[in-house]
Amino acid sequence: MAIGQISGDIVNDKRSLTSDAAFVIESHLNGKVVFNIAVNSKGEVTSTTVVEEETTIRSTPAKIKARNHVANFKFSPGTWYPKHHQARVAITLVQKK
Secondary structure: OOEOOEEOHHHHOOOOEOOOOOOEEEEOOOEEEEEEEEEOOOOEEEEEEEOHHHOOOOOHHHHHHHHHHHHOOEEOOOOOOOOOEEEEEEEEEEEOO
């Protein structure tokens, strides 16, 4: 798990990211999108909300691309984790060359 890219209860509880997830993706512009996420006991992302105050991108298509990317993240499953385990995820978008 990339320290600084994911923060919150998921990191504090040492819940690991099991999918091969990139925190930098290609886009038509440069910037950062920050999400609050919720993860269920199966390790699936069940909710994503953009944190506008920390996001530098205003492009809706870019935000949707980043949201779809984050929605595919998988974390370690476990019934001992909270039902809606919370975290904050930062995705960096870089312009294609």
